[in-house]
Every structure is written in C-alpha cells, then in structure tokens.
Amino acid sequence: MSKPLISALAQFAAATAGRNMTKAAYVAVTVGVLSMVLLSDKRAQEAHGWFNALLWTCLAYFVFEWLVRLRHMTQQGRLSLYMSSSAGLVDAIGALAVPVALLFGAEPKTAWLLSVLWVLKVVPGIPGLRQLRRVLVLESGPLVSVLVIFLMVVFLASVAEYFLERDVQPQTFGSVPAALWWAVVTLTTTGYGDVVPVTPLGRIVAAAVMISGLGVFGLWTGILATGFAAETRRDNFLKTWESVSKVPFFAALGPAAIADVTHMLRTMELPARTMIIRKGAQGDCMYFIAAGEVEVELPGKKVQLGEGAFFGEMALLGNNKRGANVSTTKVSRLLVLDLVDFRVLMARHPDLAETIDAEAKRRALENR
Amino acid sequence: MSKPLISALAQFAAATAGRNMTKAAYVAVTVGVLSMVLLSDKRAQEAHGWFNALLWTCLAYFVFEWLVRLRHMTQQGRLSLYMSSSAGLVDAIGALAVPVALLFGAEPKTAWLLSVLWVLKVVPGIPGLRQLRRVLVLESGPLVSVLVIFLMVVFLASVAEYFLERDVQPQTFGSVPAALWWAVVTLTTTGYGDVVPVTPLGRIVAAAVMISGLGVFGLWTGILATGFAAETRRDNFLKTWESVSKVPFFAALGPAAIADVTHMLRTMELPARTMIIRKGAQGDCMYFIAAGEVEVELPGKKVQLGEGAFFGEMALLGNNKRGANVSTTKVSRLLVLDLVDFRVLMARHPDLAETIDAEAKRRALENR
Amino acid sequence: MSKPLISALAQFAAATAGRNMTKAAYVAVTVGVLSMVLLSDKRAQEAHGWFNALLWTCLAYFVFEWLVRLRHMTQQGRLSLYMSSSAGLVDAIGALAVPVALLFGAEPKTAWLLSVLWVLKVVPGIPGLRQLRRVLVLESGPLVSVLVIFLMVVFLASVAEYFLERDVQPQTFGSVPAALWWAVVTLTTTGYGDVVPVTPLGRIVAAAVMISGLGVFGLWTGILATGFAAETRRDNFLKTWESVSKVPFFAALGPAAIADVTHMLRTMELPARTMIIRKGAQGDCMYFIAAGEVEVELPGKKVQLGEGAFFGEMALLGNNKRGANVSTTKVSRLLVLDLVDFRVLMARHPDLAETIDAEAKRRALENR
Amino acid sequence: MSKPLISALAQFAAATAGRNMTKAAYVAVTVGVLSMVLLSDKRAQEAHGWFNALLWTCLAYFVFEWLVRLRHMTQQGRLSLYMSSSAGLVDAIGALAVPVALLFGAEPKTAWLLSVLWVLKVVPGIPGLRQLRRVLVLESGPLVSVLVIFLMVVFLASVAEYFLERDVQPQTFGSVPAALWWAVVTLTTTGYGDVVPVTPLGRIVAAAVMISGLGVFGLWTGILATGFAAETRRDNFLKTWESVSKVPFFAALGPAAIADVTHMLRTMELPARTMIIRKGAQGDCMYFIAAGEVEVELPGKKVQLGEGAFFGEMALLGNNKRGANVSTTKVSRLLVLDLVDFRVLMARHPDLAETIDAEAKRRALENR
Secondary structure, three states: OOHHHHHHHHHHHHHHHHOOOOHHHHHHHHHHHHHHHHHOOHHHHHHHHHHHHHHHHHHHHHHHHHHHHHHHHHHOOOHHHHHHOHHHHHHHHHHHHHHHHHHOOOOHHHHHHHHHHHHHHHHHHOOOHHHHHHHHHHOHHHHHHHHHHHHHHHHHHHHHHHHHHOOOOOOOOOOHHHHHHHHHHHHOOOOOOOOOOOOHHHHHHHHHHHHHHHHHHHHHHHHHHHHHHHHHHHHHHHHHHHHHHHOHHHHOOOHHHHHHHHHHOEEEEEOOOOEEEOOOOEOOEEEEEEEOOEEEEEOOEEEEEOOOOEEOHHHHHOOOEOOOEEEEOOOEEEEEEEHHHHHHHHHHOHHHHHHHHHHHHHHHHHOO | OOHHHHHHHHHHHHHHHHOOOOHHHHHHHHHHHHHHHHHOOHHHHHHHHHHHHHHHHHHHHHHHHHHHHHHHHHHOOOHHHHHHOHHHHHHHHHHHHHHHHHHOOOOHHHHHHHHHHHHHHHHHHOOOHHHHHHHHHHOHHHHHHHHHHHHHHHHHHHHHHHHHHOOOOOOOOOOHHHHHHHHHHHHOOOOOOOOOOOOHHHHHHHHHHHHHHHHHHHHHHHHHHHHHHHHHHHHHHHHHHHHHHHOHHHHOOOHHHHHHHHHHOEEEEEOOOOEEEOOOOEOOEEEEEEEOOEEEEEOOEEEEEOOOOEEOHHHHHOOOEOOOEEEEOOOEEEEEEEHHHHHHHHHHOHHHHHHHHHHHHHHHHHHO | OOHHHHHHHHHHHHHHHHOOOOHHHHHHHHHHHHHHHHHOOHHHHHHHHHHHHHHHHHHHHHHHHHHHHHHHHHHHOOHHHHHHOHHHHHHHHHHHHHHHHHHOOOOHHHHHHHHHHHHHHHHHHOOOHHHHHHHHHHOHHHHHHHHHHHHHHHHHHHHHHHHHHOOOOOOOOOOHHHHHHHHHHHHOOOOOOOOOOOOHHHHHHHHHHHHHHHHHHHHHHHHHHHHHHHHHHHHHHHHHHHHHHHOHHHHOOOHHHHHHHHHHOEEEEEOOOOEEEOOOOEOOEEEEEEEOOEEEEEOOEEEEEOOOOEEOHHHHHOOOEOOOEEEEOOOEEEEEEEHHHHHHHHHHOHHHHHHHHHHHHHHHHHHO | OOHHHHHHHHHHHHHHHHOOOOHHHHHHHHHHHHHHHHHOOHHHHHHHHHHHHHHHHHHHHHHHHHHHHHHHHHHHOOHHHHHHOHHHHHHHHHHHHHHHHHHOOOOHHHHHHHHHHHHHHHHHHOOOHHHHHHHHHHOHHHHHHHHHHHHHHHHHHHHHHHHHHOOOOOOOOOOHHHHHHHHHHHHOOOOOOOOOOOOHHHHHHHHHHHHHHHHHHHHHHHHHHHHHHHHHHHHHHHHHHHHHHHOHHHHOOOHHHHHHHHHHOEEEEEOOOOEEEOOOOEOOEEEEEEEOOEEEEEOOEEEEEOOOOEEOHHHHHOOOEOOOEEEEOOOEEEEEEEHHHHHHHHHHOHHHHHHHHHHHHHHHHHHO
16 A cells, blocks of 8 residues: 555544544445445346445445554553443444354345444434433333333233124234234324224224323323423523533532522523623623623624623622623523622622632732 | 506505515415316316416416516615525525426426425415424424434334345335335334234334334424423513513613513413502502503593503602503403512612603603 | 193203203213214114104204203393304204204205214313313414414425326326325325325335424424413413402402412422411411312311312411411312511502401401 | 242242232233233144143232232231222232133133233332323313314214215215224324225315314323423422421421422532532531432541432531532432521521521530
8 A cells, every 4th residue: 555545544543533423434324324225126236236335345444443443442441441332332233243144154135234233323423312311211200101001001902802803804803913913003003004993892992092092192292291391401500500610700619609600590582683781881790691692892803702601790890880892693592690699699608709809809900 | 558457567566576475475376286286187177277277377476476576676776685585586486487397398287286386485474483493493403313313213123124024025025115115104103004014023123113103203292392382481581571671761771671670570360351450549560461451441531552562650650649440351461560679670770760760750740 | 741741841941041061961962973873874774763763852852952042041131142152053053953954855864964063062061171272372373383384295295296106106196186185194194005105206205294294293292282381370370369369358459469479379289188287386377279178177177178268367467376287188289378478568568458457456356 | 738838838928918019920910911912823823732821820820819918908907998999909800800701601712811901910010100190180171171172073074074975985984983983093193094085075074184183182292291290390399398308307397387498499400420518618508319319428438328318407507617528429409408598497487496406406415
C-alpha cells in the first residue's frame, strides 16, 4: 500500500475508535441491510452480484471497525469493560455473526440474513432512548399488570372460542394453539381475517375480546403518557438545575440552596422580537434561557445567547442600572429570578450572602 | 367583455389577491377534487363530460388566482418572497401541474390526477396547524426514537419471519421485501391478511410483533399527549399575557412585571348567570375574561364583554365603589387580580406605582 | 276499561311525563331493538311472530309516552319549547318513524328497521355526556385540524395508489373511489384486506400511509387526553366551589372571595379509618369532603358525612376545642382550610369578618 | 408414607396455607395451562400421555392447596370469610371445575378445557391491579358514556349497512346480526375482512364508522390517561405522607399537620454521586428519600438509606452542624423540608413545638 493511503486509513481508524457511531457506520448499516433485503428478491436477480459485493464491503468495514476498537480499548486498558458492554457486544455480533455462520456451513443466502443484526448498531445513537427506557422502568409495574391481563384474556377467550367453533370450523379452530393465534390477532385489533368465528356465540365472545382490546390499548397508552409526562417534568427540572449551577455565584452553594433557587424561578414565555431589558432601566431580576434565543446589544456588536445561558445577574449584586438592551430573537422560554426572592434566599443561606458580597466587590474593582 | 363583468372580475381579483383562502377557492378545491375522483369511475361514465368541464373551470380559476396574486405581489415588491413561500409554491403547483403534464404528452386522464395536489391549498387554512407543528417539533427527539425502534423491529421481525416461513409459503414469504411488507402491516396493527404466518414459530414471532405494535402505539400517543398538554399550557400563558398587556396601565411595564401579574392571577370558573360585581359594593380586585362572556349593566343599556376583555380595574386605582352590576352570561373562566397582590406588585415595581398615580389622577379629572 | 286499570295508567303516565328516561323506557328500547335485530335473522324464523308482537308493543309504548308528554307540556305551556328540544325531537322520531314509513307503503320488514332510531332515546341518560361534549367543543380546533390532515393524506395516497396499481389490479384499484376506500381502510388501521397493493412502489406508499395512521391516532388521542384532563380539573374546581358556597358564613360572600377560599384549600388524601379530629384537641382548621366519607362520633350516635359536606367550621369562629371525634370510613379526599389562611382571608374581605362575628355570637347564644 | 415425606408435606402445606401465591402455584398454573393447550393439538399427539399426566398432577396440587387452605381457615375461624372471598372462590373453581365436569359425564378432552380457569389464580399476584381498578372505578362515568356511544354507533351503523348491502351481498349482509358483527369488527378497527361493504353508499357509511372508531379509541385512551395521572399523583401523596408520619417527632401530630408538612416539602431531583450534606456545614433542612438511594459516611462505615427513609432531621431540632457526609448513589428524588418552613409549621401547631423541645432535650442528654 502507498503511504498516503495508509495515513488516511490511520486517520479513519482514529476517528472510528473514539466515537460510538461514525457517519461511515450509518452508511454501512443502511447499505448492508438494503443489500441483504434486495439479495433475497428474485425480481432484482441480475443485480445480485452487486449486492453480494456491497455486503462483503460492509462486513469488511464492520470487522475493521471492531478490530480498531479492540486495539484502541486494549491500549487504554478497557478491553474487558468494552467487550462486556452492550456496544462491544453489538460490534462483535456485527463483525462475527455472518463469518461464523458461513464457517459452520450455512448456505450463503441464509448466512447473509444475519446481517440484519447490523441494525442493532444504531441503538446507542437513538437520541431519546434513555428517556424512553426510564419511562418503561418507572411504569413497569402497571405495564406488567396490563400485560398479564392481556395474556389472561387471550387464554380464556381462546379456550372459549375453541369450544364454540371447533365443530363448525375444524380446519381453522381445530386446536387451542390455533385459537390462541386468533385471540392474539384479535385482541391487538390486527384482525388478519385468516381465522374468524362464525357461530353466533363465538362472535359475541369475539366482540367482547375486541372491546377488551380497546381497553388494553387505552390502559397501555394512558400509563405510558403519564410516565412520559413525569419524565419530561423531571428532565426540565434537571436542565434548570444545570443552568442555575452554572452561574458563578451559585456554584458554591449546596444542592438544597440550588433547589431553592430552581423553585423560585418563574417561567415566562415570550414571543419573538420582544424587548426584555432596556438599557438604563432599573433592573430587579436575572434571567435564565430555558428555550429559544436572546440578543444582547453590546456597544459595537450583537451577541446571541442560547439555551442554558443567563443574563442580567448584575441586578442581584446591587447594580441596578441595566447595561444593555436585550430582546428575544425567537419564541423563547425564560426563567426569571426576582431580586425580592433572591433576598429571601440570602436570608436563608448566609454563605450565599458572603459569596455575593465578594463577587460584587470583585466586579466593582474590575469595572472601575 | 361588458363593463359590469370586468368591474366584477376586478373586485373579485382584489378580494382574491389579499387573503390566503377565499370561499371561492374552498369551493373550487372541493369541486375539482371530487370531479377528478368521479372522472376515474366507470359507473359515472355518462357524466364524464360534465366532470371534465368542471375540472377545466377549476383549473381556470386557480390559474386566474395565481396570476392575480403574482401581479399583486409584483406591485408590492414581494414577488420573490411570495414565490419562495409555501403558499406561493402551492399556488404555482395548483396552476401549473396539470397543464405541464398535458404539455409533456401525458394521457389526459393521468394528467388530471395531478389535480389532487389542489388539496394542498387547504393547508394554510387549517386552524390548529401551527400548534400541531410546534408539538411535533418539540417532541421530535422522542418521536424519532420511537420511529427508529419501529424500523428496527420491522427489519428484525421480517428477516426472522422470512427464515421461518419461506419454505412453507414460498408464494407470500418468498423474499425479505415481502416479509417487510408483512411486518409493516402487522406492526401498525392494520393486518390485511394477504400475508399471514402459518408455522407455530412464525406465529409466535408474529404475536410478539403485534404486542410490540401496541407498545409503539402507546409510546407514540403518550409522547404526543405530553407535548400537546405542554403546548396548551404555553398557549394559555401567552393569551393571558396578551390580555394583561392590553390593560392601559400595564402596557408600559416591562415583560418581567407583566409576567409577575400573569402569575398573580387566580383562575375562577363561574357558572352561567352568576353575579360577579354588585353595584355599590366594595371592590378589591379586577377581572380578565379568559373564556366565556360577561354582561355589564350600564345605565340604560347592557354591554357584553368577551374573551380577552377586562373590567373592575378602577378598584386597583383606589376607587373602591363598584359602578355597575356585572354577571356572566355563559360558563366563563375569569382571571382575578386582587388588590392585595397588586400592592405587592407596586412595591416591587416603582414605575408601576407612578403610572397608576397618573392614571388615577387622569380618571378623577375625567369623572369630575 | 275497568277503573283500577285506568288509575294505574294515569299514575304511569304521570311518572312518564316528568322524567326524561323511565325504567320502562330503557326496557322498551332494549326489547324493541333486540326484536328488530332478531326479526331480520332467518335462523330465528319461527319466533318472528313473537318479535313482531314485541315491536308493536314497544311502538305503542313510545307513542303513548310521546302523547303523554305532549299533553303534559301543553298543560305547562312549554309545548313549542319541548318540540324543538332534542328530547322532543327524539321522542317524535321514536313515535312516528315506523308508522310513517308503513303509511308511505314501505315493506314492513324495512319499515321496522327504523326502530333502531329508538336507541337515540338513551342519549340524554348517558352520565358523562356533557363532559365529553365540552371536551369535543374545547378541543374542536386541533381535532378539526387532524381531521383535515387525515382527509388530505387519504386523497393524496389514494390517487398515488390508483396511479401505481390500476394496471396490475384493474379489478380492485380500477378507479379513484376504490382507491379512496382502500386509503380510509388503511389509514384507520382497519385493514380488511379486500383491496391490497401488490406493486413494490404501491406497498411503500401503503407503508407510509399506515405509519401516518399511527400518527393521526396519536395526535387525536393526545388532544382528547389533554382536553379531558383540563375538563376534569375544571369540574373539580366547580365542585369545590359548590361545597364552599354551601357553608353558611361563606354564602354571603361574592364570587371573588369564594374563589379565594377555594384556592386556599389544601387537598389531603387519607386512608380509611384514620382519626381526623380528636375530641377536646385544639382545632385550627375546617374540612370539606371532596370524596369518600367520614364518621362523627356524637354522644349516643354516629353520623356519616359524605361528599360535599363540611365539618370543624367552629374552629374558624374562635371555638378552639373540638367537640367530637371524627374519622374516615373509607379512603377519602378532604380539603382543609387553615385558621391562619382564614385570617388572611378575613383581612382581605372585611364583610366576611362581620359575618363571622355575627355567626359566632349567634352560636354562643345557642350553646349557652 | 415415610416420615420425612410427611414432614416435608406438612412444611409445604404450612407455606401454602399462609400466602396467596407460592412459587409452586405459579409453576402449576403455567405447566397446567400449557399442557391443556398442547393436549388439543394433533401435531403433538404422541406426547398426549405426558400432558394428561401433567394435568392430573397440577389438578392434584390445586385440590391439595385448596384443602390445606380450607383446614387452615377453619382453624383460624375464617372459613366463611375465605369461601366468599374472591381468592377462595378462585381456589374452589381451580380445584372443582374439572372434576365436576368429568363427574357430570363431559368428554375428558372438553372437561380439561376448564383448566384454563387456573389462570384466574394469578390475579391477586398482579402488582398494579389495585391501581388499575381504582382508575376504572374513578373514571367509570365517562368510560360508560363512551361504551354507550360505541353501542349506539354499532346499532345505527349496522342497520344502515344491512339496508344498503342486503340485496347485493345476501350471503354476508343477509341479517342485522351479521351486520352487527361487521360493525363491531370495523368500529374496533380490527377489520377481519370476512364481511366488507361493496356498494358506494355502504362504503361511505363504513368510512364514517372507521373514523368514529378512531374517536372512540381516542376518548377511551384520553379518559384512562387522565385517570391514571390523577391516581399516580394520589399514590405519591400517600407515599410521602407515610414517609413523613414515620419521622418520630411528626408521628404524634394530627393529619392536618402532617398534610401541612407534606405540602411544604419541595421535590429535588439529583443526579447520581452528588454530595447533599457536607460534614460540619450549616444544616438548614431535613430530607426524605422519595426514590433512589443515598449513602451516609459514618465514622468507620458507610450506610445506605433507601426509599422512604429520612436524614438531616437534627437540623430542625436546633443542631446546626451536619454530622456526616451524605451523597446520592443513583439518580434520586429527595423531598426537602426547610428550617424556615418548619418554623412556620411550629407557629401553627404549638403541640409540635413542645414535641420538638422534648425530643431536642432527650437527644442532648443522649449525646452528652
């Protein structure tokens, strides 16, 4: 191999080792899985050579990626940690499943089906997965209850239906497993129509099962909606907390005081292009940006502040004159800490008062 | 053309140019799309001449509308803005799609199918669309996660089902794309029944897919419900804000003070025909109408106040005697600002106190 | 007719005239509709005579009921009001639909089908109907938006599918109306399977439609859930309001003061058999029962208080010693009004203070 | 029988008598129901002897369990209570259903189908069942309304469809019961496809029914979601209440005071490994653990505190110096009671002040 190629590979390897999902990996997963899908289709038979080549390329990439990561983790002494992690497991499966199946004598077409496991590599890159998982964990009690009720209805309904229909339709309702299949298809309101009750009593039981299906659906959704709302509230609280603890003179406080501040904040939804602070006006509060963006008109330039930033904190330090115009650039959600509330806070937390005094003196010296 | 016809057309054109959707446009969309639908039906063959005529008329209207708007926008110097806006795009598509297809030699029947694109013209007129879009944007993270999970389940399930069923049902499960079709139909609980697993293992996999379908459904709905509730709260806050900032002596305040007022308001649900203010009674609060209607009994006449209006504000200016009877006419939601809270507010915002003093003096002079 | 029969009929008529739905009416609706259903079934042919007799009986009852009500309303001078009300309309339809159809020469079997309209008589008796209607009205904006989006997807998808499938399946996808049928069946995830796309592109469009179906479902549910939650909160507020305004010394206050009290109440969920008030203890709050039941141990007897009742109000009148033991009998939700909050209230509303003084003096005299 | 076997049986019986569901019962239910299911399947015919043996064993176990419990309850004098309870009923059905059916001459295969009733024994073991039941009870009003609306739509739609389709499809739409079957299958969006309207008008009615199905679904889910959220809030309040009433110096207070404390608590979500209390720092609040875990670094050992525990209560007793480092070990939700709020509480409840004084003196003596 020529030198530039090797160095390019090394760079590529370095980029691959560090992150969980590179763009190349996303492309490889998409191309690989689509090739596998089309390889099984007779209508695209003349292109099978191409799909095979693509599949081998993707496999090569995943093996390469896995080896690079193994080497990287060995160098960092985290090999065993990596191999037992879910990311490591998925990488190993992606690299080994197809070759191992081929080695053990599986038919190539069947072996390549295992390349569908490459989609698992996408899992760590899903943005809201942690949130979803927390909801499922939090609400696991009621969810399991609903699942158990679901299974009970399935078993009771299928035995009843088998009893009522077996003589009329021995072909489709000839055994309890067949009736179970019908019950699951019906209770989930899928309704293929391959197994359908025809006796009047059988249909009445089936109608009850369908209506129960709506109920199961509703409970399930209601539980998940409730869990999701709670999780969103919790997320917002943690985000506010993080914003608050970034303010220099709050950082030194304990969590109880920060929670106090977080609870004193008032939410304020503002339309776009609304003036929040007018230069020279009396300041009596500071602001945190929960969502949206504001623009500060400093002398000679305009500065944008985004989510998580704060401004106007000088008002809490005794400096009442606002120093610049500030206005929103889009619909924004601000959190406001009033001077009045802040003084209550200082009375409660004497260490905060000291920090503030020190900070105010430091700033006064700075601005002299 | 005769003069009255021309002037009528000019008037019509002027009405068309300004607004997004005129009544005529709604009629044209409805008539056009229905004609297109029925034109394709052999059972209504003898009326095809009529439908063709209607379609040409509608097309003529949309071309006319588009030209009028182009001219209007050119006059206002906003031509390029209009043409790149979604409304302009939709207008252009409505006017050009069918003619262009006919010009490029498409069969007339096929070309007229493009008239279905006229339904896009309805989009800007949908009342709650902005709200829906905000919910989708806000919750896009979790929604995309659910979509990715949906796709992963589809791919994994379809390969498993293809592997299990291909030998038994080579006709329907003969390729992975066919199995993918089955998986989507099943996971969305649509269940056409054209492709149905028959092997015991295949049915167990299918049952798992159906139950996952319920889960996906539930998550999706839960996310949207949460987002919708948050959006509704935000909307209400902005509406209250707007009502508050309309009160003359609040208008001059900064957003922090208005937010303060908004937070001090207490919600009060009242049944229809409830007396709120009795003439001559001691007033200690002012009211904003969030929903519903109230009736003020002025000497000689009755005045109705609707959503967004306010009354009783004199009580906050030191005038304690109520001047008129006020009662609800339907179930109403009022927001109450108490004199006590208002004084706290005045202590916090000295500029408000000054505005109030000036206003009170002005009114005293007026009423002398 | 013999005298006792006539007097019994008169009594029955009196009972019928006043209320909206008597038990007899519920029975008649159930029996009538079931008879109509079974009359159409050939398997129960030998009983058709019976069903006919039952139907005539039910019809006779509804005609009788209608005439009685017409007479009752004429006597009260509310005839035109009754006839234009929905209840009057439903009564008229129930009494006239079948006879009119028979008179106009419809086949008896077909005419009796109209007896299904009798189910409309149940509508005013549905318990939570008003609540559901309010939710639908409140959220009509977003719901209509979703419906319009639904229709747009249906039209666009059906034309696309017609274009893609008409050559392959001229039997099922031979016209746009047929494709529209497919689109509605698919977008609602019903999926009969009578019309199913088979071309690859057609299936990709169909998959997109199914996933949109999930989205429409989710939005719809999310909107309704949000509206329902808001409606429940509102209902609770009105119920609390009603409880509060029943307390003698609050009744004289204006709605602003009652709203004030309502907002000062703290909710308290209590397990069954919990002691709330101990006789002789210092009382510092009064209680409203929002749900559940409490038992007051008076000397010699035990008194149960249910939803909407209140107790312990003497504590607010200056009488600090509790006079009896009070404990919950089931899981209950109480609303607590603290003496401290009550005094804040008295400072705000001087007329309340006067009422309280008068009441306290009256009780002191009473208990002397 | 040998002695050790008898004593083992006795031990087993004792374990069975006390609890509702032993592990053995879960195993027996699973094995029994699966055997019954497979016994009906011809594909597993050679194993039918085994399944029969397993079924007899499970039945023997359930009879044994029932007899043991009957004896146990007789000894405790709660026999009639047990026999009329749902658990007793389910036990009796599990033990008697199959034998009674066999005695009454039912075919063995049919009699064994009754063993599906064994799944009912799982009901008392479902974790969130009480919560689900409370939601259904609380929201029963609106849920019944939706069910009634559902039934009304079913009846009206099926008669309309029967009228429109009976001449074209006498086979499938030949009677109103057949049309009712179609209506239920359609309104629940199950859509088997065995009965499908084909006339244009019939399809328009069907489309309306499907869209109503979405609406019914949405209402149902919305109601359940709302009820579930309220139930969760109530549960959290009761849990907090329980934590609070476990604190020694709160236990003596009445429910109003405990509710007061519960309302004064502020929720605080903390990431894992966050320091909450620093040894020697000024303490101004106490903490309750609502979820998660904290670690207290005592001299020489570390102590974990879990859900429901509390710490830092000395700060409320006048002891300002924190005695140990405390930090979270996982993401936790703490409830904070501030010293400031606590003093407000003491002013309101003089008996609390006395308790606190006594407790502080006792601790001072202890720590001397």
